[in-house]
Amino acid sequence: MTASAAAAGVQVLAFDIFGTVVDWHGSIVSEMAREHPQVDGAAFATAWRAGYKPAMARVMSGELGWTLIDDLHRMILDDILPRFGLAHLDEPARRHLNRVWHRLNAWPDSVEGLTRLKRKYTICTLSNGNIGLLTNMAKRAGLPWDCVLSAEVFRAYKPDPATYLGVARVFDLQPAQVMLVAAHHDDLAGARACGLRTAYIERPWENGRATAKDCSAQPGNDLHARDLNALADQLGC
Amino acid sequence: MTASAAAAGVQVLAFDIFGTVVDWHGSIVSEMAREHPQVDGAAFATAWRAGYKPAMARVMSGELGWTLIDDLHRMILDDILPRFGLAHLDEPARRHLNRVWHRLNAWPDSVEGLTRLKRKYTICTLSNGNIGLLTNMAKRAGLPWDCVLSAEVFRAYKPDPATYLGVARVFDLQPAQVMLVAAHHDDLAGARACGLRTAYIERPWENGRATAKDCSAQPGNDLHARDLNALADQLGC
Numbered sequence: 001m002t003a004s005a006a007a008a009g010v011q012v013l014a015f016d017i018f019g020t021v022v023d024w025h026g027s028i029v030s031e032m033a034r035e036h037p038q039v040d041g042a043a044f045a046t047a048w049r050a051g052y053k054p055a056m057a058r059v060m061s062g063e064l065g066w067t068l069i070d071d072l073h074r075m076i077l078d079d080i081l082p083r084f085g086l087a088h089l090d091e092p093a094r095r096h097l098n099r100v101w102h103r104l105n106a107w108p109d110s111v112e113g114l115t116r117l118k119r120k121y122t123i124c125t126l127s128n129g130n131i132g133l134l135t136n137m138a139k140r141a142g143l144p145w146d147c148v149l150s151a152e153v154f155r156a157y158k159p160d161p162a163t164y165l166g167v168a169r170v171f172d173l174q175p176a177q178v179m180l181v182a183a184h185h186d187d188l189a190g191a192r193a194c195g196l197r198t199a200y201i202e203r204p205w206e207n208g209r210a211t212a213k214d215c216s217a218q219p220g221n222d223l224h225a226r227d228l229n230a231l232a233d234q235l236g237c
Numbered sequence: 238m239t240a241s242a243a244a245a246g247v248q249v250l251a252f253d254i255f256g257t258v259v260d261w262h263g264s265i266v267s268e269m270a271r272e273h274p275q276v277d278g279a280a281f282a283t284a285w286r287a288g289y290k291p292a293m294a295r296v297m298s299g300e301l302g303w304t305l306i307d308d309l310h311r312m313i314l315d316d317i318l319p320r321f322g323l324a325h326l327d328e329p330a331r332r333h334l335n336r337v338w339h340r341l342n343a344w345p346d347s348v349e350g351l352t353r354l355k356r357k358y359t360i361c362t363l364s365n366g367n368i369g370l371l372t373n374m375a376k377r378a379g380l381p382w383d384c385v386l387s388a389e390v391f392r393a394y395k396p397d398p399a400t401y402l403g404v405a406r407v408f409d410l411q412p413a414q415v416m417l418v419a420a421h422h423d424d425l426a427g428a429r430a431c432g433l434r435t436a437y438i439e440r441p442w443e444n445g446r447a448t449a450k451d452c453s454a455q456p457g458n459d460l461h462a463r464d465l466n467a468l469a470d471q472l473g474c
């Protein structure tokens with residue numbers, strides 16, 4: 001099947017953000033190198049991100065009430081700072097550091113790829129990040145979203161079906177008219193289970209330059225692309 | 238006080254949409270002239286819009302459950318069609334006509350004014366229209382939002398305080414760091430009561446070319462501008 005046949009009828013492309021569109025690991029490493037050069041930035045970025053799924057699980061289990069990712073990031077940050085010799089950071093410094101997630105850099109292909117895809121499709125975020133975070137990030141990095149959708153809108157984190165089906169509902173479409181674009185197979189599997197189309201994006205350096213991520217194709221995804229420009233090529237944009 | 242002093246500290250401009258950024262009356266009149274020329278388009282547009290506030294009031298009173306504006310528009314449409322000799326319209330025709338609210342034309346100054354304001358501020362919608370409607374409208378009309386916020390996000394219609402305060406909360410700002418831009422004094426009064434700054438935009442032809450709306454300045458608003466380019470002038474954008 002050709003790529004355009006695999007995407008027949010699709011009107012909306014919904015994008016995972018952290019890792020798929022922006023380079024969270026490299027951005028945090030750079031900021032730490034500038035502002036806290038005594039810290040192992042790669043280990044710090046990895047530790048911060050490692051707290052993310054467990055923190056969301058506490059919300060989804062009901063142990064914590066509904067919580068924005070900004071606040072989950074801050075809880076994890078406060079937890080890991082002593083381990084990295086940064087227990088002395090005061091409130092303004094912690095607040096500033098926590099906002100690094102609003103200042104993540106796009107992968108080199110993201111702005112061009114999204115701009116091309118936007119000509120033919122409605123492009124939106126579908127991230128567990130909160131709306132303010134995603135909007136500030138987009139404004140700084142030049143990401144040209146038609147619409148910023150978030151777990152915050154649906155009050156559920158991915159891979160909860162309410163998020164994937166929520167995109168279809170917002171645009172009054174069938175699930176198969178929406179394609180999730182992501183660099184994570186578990187996210188894509190969640191979308192596929194709800195009837196969405198899926199496109200996998202290779203991001204071998206998502207977890208840092210030290211360890212290439214396995215980006216081999218897995219069955220089930222409609223499309224598999226090296227980056228967002230390659231996706232635009234496949235979709236004829 | 239100068240305009241820039243009146244807006245000191247403002248980071249986000251939130252825009253009312255129907256009437257303020259797009260010309261609902263003129264757009265519906267044009268579409269009716271093309272597709273249903275036997276109908277008095279101006280009377281039809283006015284009747285449709287007149288059902289809007291009462292329909293929202295039924296939701297906010299609890300008589301109706303939470304309902305998207307697309308669905309409220311459809312209820313009102315079904316109600317008024319017989320009065321205009323259009324009771325014969327079938328389901329696809331009604332569905333198409335109802336989507337005219339996604340196809341509203343921007344006022345002539347809107348795209349340029351928003352593009353200028355976006356350089357200095359985060360610009361978002363704050364409309365009772367649903368997210369899909371606002372996104373489709375923006376894509377067609379070229380409205381360059383940083384973020385699409387809606388009653389749908391806050392599950393409350395303006396002038397409920399949850400909407401105005403919701404914008405400040407989404408961006409982690411104080412209410413006075415957000416300015417509502419609108420052509421309706423009741424909307425602006427609701428925002429002001431929540432501590433937001435306010436800018437009134439003159440739209441004398443909002444209700445049609447037959448009846449100029451009174452656009453004289455009223456006390457309480459921080460800014461008063463002829464259109465969005467004039468607002469950009471005042472704010473030094």
